[in-house]
């Protein structure tokens with residue numbers, strides 16, 4: 006993997022370099038809900054406090070990761086198989102590696118698929134380097150997707166050809182993007198538009214965030230997460246849709262992710278840890294859900 010030292014050391018860069026185990030982190034808490042083992046007491050305590058009030062959070066995290074599989078399968082499949090035929094992907098806020106990561110799903114359809122994974126959390130880089138950066142066509146970088154200079158990262162420039170269609174993924178990260186982040190960082194709308202607005206026709210964006218139809222409950226959920234140290238911006242579905250203005254959603258539009266082209270044959274996720282199993286199966290009919298879709302310019 007190419008060194009990113011000069012980019013990473015430039016003034017104004019704000020990504021943390023140390024793994025902090027004293028506070029819960031999004032990647033690790035979310036990963037625990039997916040059945041991963043790389044987490045610490047702070048991550049587990051955080052979820053065990055949150056889930057009694059918001060039990061649907063477990064199912065919707067898992068529904069989001071299953072959405073990723075269906076989205077990447079569609080984007081990478083050749084047009085003759087009904088797909089978008091895209092062979093280069095940027096996965097912003099990629100999280101910890103699971104069984105079916107973007108490059109593994111994409112390469113089933115397109116052997117020459119290239120993937121750049123990016124995450125702000127240094128633990129994702131540590132675990133991801135071994136598992137995600139398997140060959141010259143896949144890399145992982147530690148970066149803040151809100152950084153206005155993100156597209157100049159050397160590994161991104163090396164792997165992505167912006168004269169060709171690109172798929173850019175922001176899955177279950179919309180809620181981490183504040184409307185007013187300060188510090189010279191891009192706001193949520195500008196972050197989501199940074200790549201797609203400059204990409205060639207045929208490019209796609211997939212994006213999702215946890216939303217709530219009841220704004221007061223959504224704010225209570227977001228405040229509980231924000232207070233624990235994980236940045237969170239509560240939104241209704243309409244507020245999230247506004248961030249994607251000017252883009253055209255593909256069928257079936259922006260929806261509760263479990264309704265986005267469901268595939269009864271997709272591979273299952275690892276099973277839920279015993280400590281979380283009381284919270285399984287609680288998302289049915291809930292006003293809190295993961296919302297998003299796939300859009301083009």
Ligand SMILES: C[S@@+](CC[C@H](N)C(=O)[O-])C[C@H]1O[C@@H](n2cnc3c(N)ncnc32)[C@H](O)[C@@H]1O
Nearest residue numbers: 032035098099100124125126149150176177181
């Ligand atoms: C809920 S996880 C989603 C993981 C993955 N995208 C998925 O859908 O399975 C959110 C991820 O976004 C990352 N993240 C949050 N804010 C970020 C930022 N400003 N820049 C890059 N990554 C960020 C977190 O570290 C975490 O790994």
